[in-house]
Structures are given as structure tokens and as C-alpha cells.
Amino acid sequence: RxxxxxxxxxxxxxxxxxxxxxxxxxxxxxxxxxxxxxxxDALFDMEEKEDLAGIExxxxxxxxxxxxxxxxxPDLFDDDDEEEESSLQGAIPVRTNSDHDRVxxxxxxxxxxxxxxKTTALLNAAKESAQLKKSVGWVNGDKKSSPKESSSIExxxxxxxxxxxxxxxxxxIQATIGDAPKTTVxxxxxxxxxxxxxxxxxxxxxxxxxxxxxxxxxxGTAKLRFGGGSSxxxxxxxxxxxxxxxxxxxxxxxxxxxxxxISKDETLRRxxxxxxxxxxxxxxxxxxxxxxxxxxMVTKATARINEVDEWYEDKQQHILEMEExxxxxxxxxxxxxxxxRDLAAKSAAFSSSCLHLGExxxxxxxxxxxxxxxxxxxxxxNVHTEMADGDLFIFGETVKDYISIIQATKxxxxxxxxxxxxxxxxxSTLAKKRDTKSKATLQGKTDRVAQCEEDIRFWEGKxxxxxxxxxxxxxxxxxxxxxxxxxxxxxxxxxxxAYFQKLIDAENQIISSWKAFLPExxxxx
Amino acid sequence: xxxxxxxNTREHASTVSLNDENDGRLSVSITDAVSELxxxxxxxxxxxxxxxxxxxxxxxxxxHEEFIWLHDMLSENIEYAGYIIxxxxxxPDFEAARDKLTRxxxxxxxxxxxxxxxxxxxxxxxxxALFKKTVAMHEMYLMRIxxxxxxxxxxxxxxxxxxxxxxxxxxxxxxxxxGGFFKNMTKNVDEALLSSQKDKDEFFIERRTFLDDYHxxxxxxxxxxxxxxxxxxxxSVDYMQLAGGFALLSVQDPQLQxxxxxxxxxxxVMQKLQKRVSTDEDLKFTDLFKYYQREADAAKSLLYRRGRxxxxxxxxxxxxxxxxxxxxxxxxxEAYLQDCKxxxxxxxxxxxxxxxxxxxxxxxxxxxxxxxxxELQIRHSQSKVGELSKGLExxxxx
Numbered sequence: 001r002x003x004x005x006x007x008x009x010x011x012x013x014x015x016x017x018x019x020x021x022x023x024x025x026x027x028x029x030x031x032x033x034x035x036x037x038x039x040x041d042a043l044f045d046m047e048e049k050e051d052l053a054g055i056e057x058x059x060x061x062x063x064x065x066x067x068x069x070x071x072x073x074p075d076l077f078d079d080d081d082e083e084e085e086s087s088l089q090g091a092i093p094v095r096t097n098s099d100h101d102r103v104x105x106x107x108x109x110x111x112x113x114x115x116x117x118k119t120t121a122l123l124n125a126a127k128e129s130a131q132l133k134k135s136v137g138w139v140n141g142d143k144k145s146s147p148k149e150s151s152s153i154e155x156x157x158x159x160x161x162x163x164x165x166x167x168x169x170x171x172x173i174q175a176t177i178g179d180a181p182k183t184t185v186x187x188x189x190x191x192x193x194x195x196x197x198x199x200x201x202x203x204x205x206x207x208x209x210x211x212x213x214x215x216x217x218x219x220g221t222a223k224l225r226f227g228g229g230s231s232x233x234x235x236x237x238x239x240x241x242x243x244x245x246x247x248x249x250x251x252x253x254x255x256x257x258x259x260x261x262i263s264k265d266e267t268l269r270r271x272x273x274x275x276x277x278x279x280x281x282x283x284x285x286x287x288x289x290x291x292x293x294x295x296x297m298v299t300k301a302t303a304r305i306n307e308v309d310e311w312y313e314d315k316q317q318h319i320l321e322m323e324e325x326x327x328x329x330x331x332x333x334x335x336x337x338x339x340x341r342d343l344a345a346k347s348a349a350f351s352s353s354c355l356h357l358g359e360x361x362x363x364x365x366x367x368x369x370x371x372x373x374x375x376x377x378x379x380x381x382n383v384h385t386e387m388a389d390g391d392l393f394i395f396g397e398t399v400k401d402y403i404s405i406i407q408a409t410k411x412x413x414x415x416x417x418x419x420x421x422x423x424x425x426x427x428s429t430l431a432k433k434r435d436t437k438s439k440a441t442l443q444g445k446t447d448r449v450a451q452c453e454e455d456i457r458f459w460e461g462k463x464x465x466x467x468x469x470x471x472x473x474x475x476x477x478x479x480x481x482x483x484x485x486x487x488x489x490x491x492x493x494x495x496x497x498a499y500f501q502k503l504i505d506a507e508n509q510i511i512s513s514w515k516a517f518l519p520e521x522x523x524x525x
Numbered sequence: 526x527x528x529x530x531x532x533n534t535r536e537h538a539s540t541v542s543l544n545d546e547n548d549g550r551l552s553v554s555i556t557d558a559v560s561e562l563x564x565x566x567x568x569x570x571x572x573x574x575x576x577x578x579x580x581x582x583x584x585x586x587x588x589h590e591e592f593i594w595l596h597d598m599l600s601e602n603i604e605y606a607g608y609i610i611x612x613x614x615x616x617p618d619f620e621a622a623r624d625k626l627t628r629x630x631x632x633x634x635x636x637x638x639x640x641x642x643x644x645x646x647x648x649x650x651x652x653x654a655l656f657k658k659t660v661a662m663h664e665m666y667l668m669r670i671x672x673x674x675x676x677x678x679x680x681x682x683x684x685x686x687x688x689x690x691x692x693x694x695x696x697x698x699x700x701x702x703x704g705g706f707f708k709n710m711t712k713n714v715d716e717a718l719l720s721s722q723k724d725k726d727e728f729f730i731e732r733r734t735f736l737d738d739y740h741x742x743x744x745x746x747x748x749x750x751x752x753x754x755x756x757x758x759x760x761s762v763d764y765m766q767l768a769g770g771f772a773l774l775s776v777q778d779p780q781l782q783x784x785x786x787x788x789x790x791x792x793x794v795m796q797k798l799q800k801r802v803s804t805d806e807d808l809k810f811t812d813l814f815k816y817y818q819r820e821a822d823a824a825k826s827l828l829y830r831r832g833r834x835x836x837x838x839x840x841x842x843x844x845x846x847x848x849x850x851x852x853x854x855x856x857x858x859e860a861y862l863q864d865c866k867x868x869x870x871x872x873x874x875x876x877x878x879x880x881x882x883x884x885x886x887x888x889x890x891x892x893x894x895x896x897x898x899x900e901l902q903i904r905h906s907q908s909k910v911g912e913l914s915k916g917l918e919x920x921x922x923x
Contacts, residue, residue: 318777321777322774322777322778325770325773325774325777328770328773329767329770329771329773329774332763332766332767332769332770333767335763335766336760336763336764336767339756339759339760339763340760342756342759343753343756343757343759343760346749346752346753346755346756347753349749349752349753350746350749350750350752350753353742353745353746353748353749354746356742356745356746357742357743357745357746359742360735360738360739360742360743361739362735362884363884363887363888365888366887366888366891369891369892369895370891373895485780489778489780489781492774492781493781493784493920493923496784496788496920497917497920497921500791500913500916500917500920501917503795503909503913504910504913504914504917507906507909507910507913508906508910510902510906511903511906511907511910514899514902514903514906515899515903517895517899518896518899518900518903521892521895521896521898521899522892522896524888524891524892524895525888525892
């Protein structure tokens with residue numbers, strides 16, 4: 001009877017029926033590495049019990065004692081179940097009475113008919129493949145998970161709120177996600193900034209390349225608040241600043257939604273759909289946040305990975321080169337924009353002096369021709385102004401964005417280094433503990449020895465966890481980089497092509513302007 | 526050093542306006558030019574059916590100073606006081622280009638091979654453009670004289686075209702330069718005084734106001750055109766740098782290699798075309814306005830001379846009156862007055878014709894330049910569109 005019950009229970013679990021802690025979809029926020037996202041201190045407090053429990057399970061399994069089903073370990077094994085179902089279908093053997101006593105509930109069928117060493121191996125293999133699947137699954141989603149919904153975010157307009165010092169801009173965001181109806185919310189820049197901080201906190205430690213938020217800009221904002229003076233300069237500057245920021249914010253949101261994992265984030269959805277913007281995490285600011293960032297700096301400075309896989313170093317090198325080149329291109333692009341605006345200005349000045357010259361002409365046909373020339377040059381001036389906007393928005397902003405994204409990539413690489421150094425430090429602590437134990441054993445302090453053994457067990461678990469985390473983050477990073485490269489190639493190609501097209505259109509306008517002028521020139525008599 | 530190809534100079538010959546007074550009996554063209562150290566030597570070929578010339582065809586080599594000598598000879602000839610003396614061509618100025626060359630050679634070691642080559646190429650094209658310009662301007666000067674029915678008969682002009690050897694013209698020494706400077710000063714003062722002169726002739730009154738006004742306007746326009754041309758050129762430099770950036774990306778990123786290589790090629794072409802747009806703006810607009818600024822100056826000089834002659838006549842009349850009152854030196858005064866009268870009237874008559882032809886010439890030149898400019902611009906933009914479209918097509922496949 002017990003057997004049957006167990007079997008039923010087991011089968012129910014295998015078929016993926018909802019159990020209290022079962023997880024159906026793969027890309028989910030609950031995962032083994034979530035603990036890493038939280039405070040490092042908490043890591044040892046909160047998770048200790050869970051880890052210990054898990055470790056106990058494994059050990060008991062090996063040594064043959066039964067255990068309560070560990071409800072705290074659904075993550076690790078649920079996916080295994082799904083895996084097992086497909087790969088080990090035929091392997092569900094008949095359980096013998098003697099075995100079932102020893103085998104804990106949550107161990108899949110693997111454990112019962114096979115011997116111990118094989119068990120461990122298979123267990124590890126299953127875990128690994130599940131995690132591999134899971135890690136790839138997070139970032140990219142596979143066919144089993146819910147497909148990424150198509151979405152489009154627009155910022156159609158903005159308004160200025162308030163006056164003077166306390167004024168700011170409110171952007172209207174329209175979001176269309178999947179089949180859901182369009183939602184509209186109002187947000188100010190600071191809300192975006194807070195959203196970004198929350199997302200970074202959540203996802204960066206997993207090796208995700210978080211799309212960068214348009215940067216804070218004190219000068220621009222100040223001009224905005226106090227600007228609007230009489231001269232042309234100041235009224236032009238703020239509106240250009242807002243236009244750029246608005247476009248950048250739109251791109252930012254669309255990039256977030258394009259990311260497989262981030263697009264499903266609660267906070268992001270709330271940002272896009274609820275009236276109130278998400279609040280900042282109190283831990284992020286203040287002393288705790290400061291300490292955390294200090295810690296980050298220290299780990300970054302001291303860590304070096306002995307790479308087994310050259311891939312990471314090569315990629316980093318490659319990305320640095322790319323950054324260099326992009327910065328050069330951005331400088332050129334900025335020059336082009338400036339020079340084109342200058343050309344527009346000079347054309348306009350030339351146009352007005354032509355008009356002046358035409359008025360001074362005594363011959364009627366020549367006067368008319370020169371006046372037409374003046375008109376022509378004014379047209380050309382307008383074409384150039386438009387082109388400058390094209391230079392800026394189509395091409396320049398894309399390059400600028402990617403320079404920021406590269407910064408985010410560097411941050412992700414750094415997270416991996418951090419994970420590695422945590423692993424290393426865990427390993428060294430373990431070694432020390434082992435040392436202490438052997439010393440205590442030699443000295444015959446049995447009570448100390450027991451304590452040491454407990455410590456060792458804990459640290460072994462820690463080491464294992466750190467290694468897992470490191471491997472997971474490494475795999476994630478690889479995948480993120482792969483996606484990044486794909487998107488980069490696509491984006492830059494599209495931008496460049498669009499730029500070509502815009503230039504073609506502008507030159508065509510120039511052609512038609514001159515063609516309109518030509519007959520006028522011919523009538524000079 | 527550099528030699529302008531014959532083709533290029535021929536091309537320019539055709540773009541310079543031909544005065545319709547030229548009945549083909551005298552045709553002058555600059556067929557070659559060589560730049561040596563400080564000077565440029567022009568090879569001038571003349572074909573003449575006129576009796577005054579000893580041969581039908583001749584070819585001489587002249588330098589800029591000799592052109593200036595010719596101009597001085599013409600301006601100082603009082604018989605030509607009633608004509609608009611064609612303004613002298615500006616001195617060839619390779620200063621800027623030479624500076625650039627020294628800068629580049631100095632920085633040679635700090636640059637990559639490619640960059641150095643590119644800069645040299647740019648410099649060469651700059652040189653070539655300057656060259657073409659100066660040749661065009663000298664040629665236009667000669668053609669203008671050749672087209673003037675009276676001026677082309679000038680003996681100095683003939684010598685200039687015929688004399689096989691060096692004219693041994695020395696550029697003005699300090700004394701002469703200072704003398705010239707003072708002469709100019711007094712002329713300006715005189716002009717100012719004469720501006721309040723009462724003129725009975727409506728035609729000339731109107732002409733003077735027109736020219737004064739025109740001169741100011743055209744000067745402003747010339748300035749704007751120069752700035753426009755510079756700005757257009759700046760953009761071409763940017764295109765070159767952009768091409769460089771694309772080339773870098775092409776090398777670094779294997780997935781983008783062919784795509785970016787194509788982009789680099791397209792923008793190199795864009796750079797060339799943009800540069801041509803800039804040079805044409807310079808040639809067709811700036812030079813046009815500058816030339817007519819000089820012509821307007823020359824016309825003003827003519828009016829000044831006439832005004833001077835009128836003032837002289839008036840003074841002579843006064844003198845005669847005084848002499849008649851005092852019963853002294855009446856014949857001298859009368860003779861003098863007669864001289865002045867004749868002079869004044871001949872100048873006035875010549876001036877009238879000159880100013881009319883000036884107007885006609887202006888219309889012609891403007892027409893030619895504006896039409897040429899339009900056609901060139903259309904062609905350049907079409908080339909740009911062609912290149913970009915072709916590039917875009919290729920990019921869509923990559």
C-alpha cells in the first residue's frame with residue numbers, strides 16, 4: 001500500500017501535476033541562484049538552513065537513511081522530474097521493499113534500483129543538465145516555456161509640469177504587450193532611473209546584460225527648468241534635449257521588453273501598467289548600499305579568474321576593441337551633426353545675402369534669377385537641417401546606446417568575476433576548516449572535531465553552491481553575449497541602412513531643388 | 526612639382542565666359558601651367574588673324590608679375606581712361622597649401638602609413654584645385670582684353686603675347702609700392718570729394734548709385750559664399766573619417782566584415798563627391814562674385830576718372846572766367862578748357878558704351894555660371910544618390 005501510494009505520488013509529481021512547490025514553467029524567478037541576488041550577509045543566515053537541508057538529503061541518500069521530503073528543495077528537483085520523465089522513461093524500475101525505506105521521497109526513481117556511486121553520478125548529471133537547460137532557458141526561453149510576447153512601447157508626447165526650480169517633464173508611455181489592451185501611464189525621468197536600479201539589483205548578479213538607462217543630465221535639466229528665454233539658442237537647446245531623451249527612453253523600454261527574462265519582470269510590468277511608479281529599494285540607498293558598492297569595488301580589483309575557457313578573455317578583449325571603435329565613430333558622428341547644422345546655417349546666410357544682392361540688380365531677369373537662387377539655398381538649408389536630425393537620431397544615438405550597453409556588458413563580466421572569487425574564498429575557507437579539523441583530531445579534542453566536521457560539511461556545501469552559481473552565471477553570460485552580438489549586428493545594420501536611405505532622400509531633394517532652379521537660370525537675358 | 530594637365534585647363538577654358546565682342550580674330554588661351562618654387566609659369570597660346578600681329582600663332586611663357594605689368598600699363602594709359610580696365614587676376618596663393626605640406630611632412634613619423642597617404646592625396650587634390658583656379662582667372666583676364674575691340678590693339682598687350690623672351694619685368698620696388706599706395710589714398714579722398722559733384726547726366730548719376738550699392742552687396746555675398754564653400758568642405762572631411770570608422774569595424778567584427786567594408790567604400794565615394802560640390806561652389810559662386818566685385822571696382826574707377834575729368838573741366842571753366850575778368854592768359858585758359866572739354870566728352874562717351882557692355886557681360890557671365898552650377902550640382906547629387914543606392918542594395922544582401 002505504501003508502495004502504491006508512493007508510486008502514485010511519484011507519478012503525480014512526474015507528470016507535472018501542481019504540487020505545492022512545483023514549478024511548471026522553466027523561466028521563472030525562483031531559482032537556485034536567487035539567493036545570490038540578495039544581501040550577501042543574508043546568504044549565510046537565511047539560506048543556511050535550506051542548504052544544509054539539501055546537503056543532508058544528498059548525504060542521507062548516500063548513506064541510506066530516510067528523510068522527510070524536503071519541501072525547501074523543490075527547485076533543484078522539480079526540473080529534474082521533468083527531465084527524468086523524458087530521458088529516463090524506461091528506467092522507472094520496480095521498487096523493492098528494502099530500497100524504498102532508504103530512498104527519500106523526493107529522489108527520483110533513479111536512486112532505487114541503481115547502486116550508490118551511479119546514483120550520485122546520475123543525480124549530478126541530471127541536476128547539471130537541468131540547470132544547463134534552466135540557465136539557457138532563463139535567458140532565451142525554449143519551446144516548453146511560454147513564448148515571449150510581442151510588445152511595443154511608445155512615448156508619443158510629454159508635458160512640462162510646474163514652474164522654475166521644481167518643474168519637470170512627464171512622459172506619456174503607451175505599452176502594447178501581447179494581446180493585452182494598450183495601457184497608458186505617466187512617468188517622469190526619475191521613475192525610469194528607479195526602475196533601472198531595481199532591475200539591475202535583480203538581474204545583474206545573474207550575469208544578465210541589463211540595458212542601460214539614459215543617463216542623468218544635470219545641465220540639460222537645469223536649462224530645461226530655467227530656460228525658455230528670449231534668444232533662439234536657449235529655446236532650441238531644451239527642446240532638442242527633451243527630444244533626444246524621449247527617444248532614448250523609448251528605446252530603453254523597448255530593449256527591456258526585448259529581453260527574454262526581463263520582459264516578464266513584475267516591476268517592469270507594474271511600471272508599464274500601473275498608475276503609481278515602482279518605489280526604490282530602501283536597501284539600495286543609504287549605508288547598506290554604499291557598503292555593498294564598496295565591496296563590489298574591492299572584489300573587482302582583486303579578482304582574477306584562472307580561465308579554463310579562453311572564450312571569456314577573448315570576448316572581453318573583443319568588446320574593449322569594439323568600444324574604442326564605437327567611441328571614435330561617435331566622435332565622427334557628432335562632428336557630422338555639427339557640421340551639417342553649420343552648413344544649414346551658412347546656406348541660410350548665403351540665401352539672405354543673395355536676396356539682398358538680387359534686390360540691388362538692375363536687370364529684371366537677373367534679379368529674378370538671383371532671388372530664385374536665394375529661395376533654392378533656403379530650401380537646401382532646410383534639407384540640411386533635416387539631414388542633421390537624421391544623422392543624429394538614426395545613426396549617432398544607436399552608436400551612443402551601444403557604448404552604454406558595452407558598459408553594462410562589462411558589469412556582467414565583473415559579476416562573473418565576483419562569483420568566482422566568492423567560490424575561491426569559500427574553497428580556501430574550506431581548506432582552513434579541514435586543517436583545523438586535522439589539527440584537532442591530532443590533538444584528540446573530540447568535541448572540537450565534531451564541531452569541525454559540522455563546519456566542514458557546511459563549507460563543502462557552500463563551495464558546491466558557489467561553484468554552481470559560478471557555472472550558472474558563466475553560462476548565462478555566454479548566452480547573453482551571444483544574444484548581444486546578434487542584436488548588435490542586426491541593430492547596426494538596420495541603423496546604417498536607414499542612414500543611407502535618409503541620405504539618399506536628402507540628396508534627391510537637393511536634386512529637385514536644383515532642377516527647379518535650372519530653367520530660371522537659363523532665362524537670364 | 527605640379528603640372529596641371531592640359532585637359533583640365535581646356536575644361537576651364539570652356540567654362541569661362543567668352544565676350545560676344547570677340548569675333549574670333551584673336552583667341553587667347555592658357556594651355557599649360559607649371560608651378561616652380563615661388564612662381565607659377567603660364568604657357569599662353571595665341572591665334573590671331575589681326576594684321577598687327579607678326580605671326581598667326583604664337584606661344585609664350587609668362588609669370589604672374591608680367592600680368593600685373595600689363596595691367597599697370599593699361600591702367601596708366603590715359604587714352605584708356607574711358608574704358609573699364611579689366612581687373613588684374615589675383616596672385617596665385619599656395620601659401621595655405623604649402624603650410625599644410627610642411628605640417629604633414631613634419632608629422633609623417635607620428636602617423637600610420639595609410640593616414641599619411643590619405644593626407645597627401647588630399648593635399649594633392651587641394652593643390653590641383655588651387656591651380657585650376659589661378660589658371661582660370663589669368664585666362665579670363667587675357668580673354669577679356671582680347672575681346673575688347675580697342676584694348677586688344679594695345680601695343681603692350683601685343684608685346685605681352687608675342688615677345689618670345691622674358692619681359693624682364695621686375696615687381697615694384699619699395700619706392701614704387703609706396704608711391705602706388707599714396708596714389709590710391711589720394712584717389713579715395715578725391716572720390717569722396719567728388720561724390721557730392723553735380724552731374725547733369727542722368728545716366729551717370731543712376732549708374733554711380735547703382736555701382737556703389739552693388740559693390741557693397743556683392744562684397745557681402747562673396748563673404749557668405751566663401752563660408753558656405755568651407756562648410757561644405759568640412760562635411761567631406763567628416764565623410765572620410767566616417768569611412769575610416771566603418772573600415773575599423775569591418776576589421777574587428779567578423780560578422781560585419783563585408784557589410785562595413787561596403788559602407789566604407791560608399792563613404793569614400795561620398796567624400797569625393799562632397800568635395801567636388803565644395804570646389805564647384807568655390808569656382809562658380811565665390812569666384813563669380815569676387816570677379817564681379819573687382820569689375821564693379823573697375824567700373825567705379827571709370828566713373829571716378831570721368832568725375833575727375835568733369836571736375837577738371839569745371840575748374841578750367843572757372844579759370845577761363847577769371848582770366849577773362851583779368852584779361853590775362855585768355856588763350857591758354859581757353860585752350861586748356863577746350864582740352865578738358867574734349868577729354869571729358871570722350872571719356873563720357875566711352876564710359877557709356879563700356880557700362881552698357883559691362884551690364885551685358887555681367888548677365889552673360891552670371892547666366893553661364895549659374896547654369897553650369899546647377900548642372901554640376903544636379904550631376905553630383907545624382908552621383909551621390911547612385912552610389913548610395915548601389916551601396917544600399919549591396920548592404921541589403923549582406
